[in-house]
Amino acid sequence: MNRREDANARRQHQARLRELAGAIRRCRQCGLFRHRLHAVAGEGPPDARIVLVGEAPGAGEDRTGRPFIGPAGKFLDRLLAAHGFRRQDLFLTSCVKCRPPGNRTPHRAELQTCINAWLRPQIELIDPEVTVLCGRTAVSALLDRSLRISDYHGVFRCRDGRIFFITYHPAAAMRFPAAAEAIQHDFSLLADRMRNWPGHRSMPPDEPEQPGPGRRGTVKNH
Numbered sequence: 001m002n003r004r005e006d007a008n009a010r011r012q013h014q015a016r017l018r019e020l021a022g023a024i025r026r027c028r029q030c031g032l033f034r035h036r037l038h039a040v041a042g043e044g045p046p047d048a049r050i051v052l053v054g055e056a057p058g059a060g061e062d063r064t065g066r067p068f069i070g071p072a073g074k075f076l077d078r079l080l081a082a083h084g085f086r087r088q089d090l091f092l093t094s095c096v097k098c099r100p101p102g103n104r105t106p107h108r109a110e111l112q113t114c115i116n117a118w119l120r121p122q123i124e125l126i127d128p129e130v131t132v133l134c135g136r137t138a139v140s141a142l143l144d145r146s147l148r149i150s151d152y153h154g155v156f157r158c159r160d161g162r163i164f165f166i167t168y169h170p171a172a173a174m175r176f177p178a179a180a181e182a183i184q185h186d187f188s189l190l191a192d193r194m195r196n197w198p199g200h201r202s203m204p205p206d207e208p209e210q211p212g213p214g215r216r217g218t219v220k221n222h
């Protein structure tokens with residue numbers, strides 16, 4: 001692709017992502033729409049190398065329509081900066097796009113509806129090198145309900161040809177010192193991978209099969 005075709009493709013991509021965001025803001029596919037001020041589609045470049053997925057918008061996000069701008073977002077900003085990432089280079093979003101009342105955990109049906117309707121198409125469109133799953137809700141909804149974050153954080157997992165990276169949710173890291181320490185280490189592994197293995201969207205062919213827990217930074221095919 002020459003430079004002009006490249007720019008055209010990027011513009012089309014951006015337009016499709018914007019269309020998706022518009023449809024998310026109008027969505028009424030589950031009951032959560034009744035409680036929202038704003039649906040939070042997510043934000044970031046259409047060709048982000050990393051998509052980072054949280055659980056659900058909180059109060060600040062609901063008020064503004066922007067992801068990760070509350071206390072957990074501030075923690076995330078510091079975490080990203082500490083590991084050489086720029087927030088504006090990642091696509092930040094959540095499993096569900098509307099704030100559940102009282103910040104409760106989204107129900108299984110809400111998660112399924114929202115992920116199938118919006119999160120999966122967003123990931124397909126952006127086609128990131130790594131999708132970072134922050135916290136139990138994202139990991140169990142997109143990978144496997146039996147994976148405990150305390151065992152599997154810092155592990156890359158390959159599913160349907162996509163690479164996922166498991167870590168704590170920033171809100172948990174704010175509350176629990178052990179999770180804060182773990183998430184720092186996880187992000188240093190993520191930074192290493194993005195630096196050392198750019199442009200890859202699948203498992204390296206020569207990567208040995210690794211046991212999940214305890215082998216941080218390794219890729220496991222599933």
Ligand code: URA
Binds near residue numbers: 054055057066068
């Ligand atoms: N937590 C999330 O999972 N997403 C946000 O946007 C904010 C907090």
